[in-house]
Amino acid sequence: MTDIPEDATRADALPAQPCPLCGKAMVLAYRPFCSKHCADLDLSRWLNGVYAVPATPDPLDDDDEMLAQLAKEIGLDDA
DSSP, rough: OOOGGGGGGGGGGGGOOOOOOOBBBGGGGGGSSSSSSHHHHHHHHHHHHHHOEEEEEEEETHHHHHHHHHHHHHTTTTT
């Protein structure tokens, strides 16, 4: 496990980055955002599903489908 350098919590040790939502200067207390408003807005977007990783559903995710597929493969579906 690596130790965090003592100066890593200082504002001048962090790279200057703009707020990802509005582009204003980042405030250390709300890092990486500029204010509580932007931090809350980002949280709201996460909770409401605005940010999502696109995915295709796995056809065998459903247990019933998986069991039916397995029964078919081992020959139990005829019984």
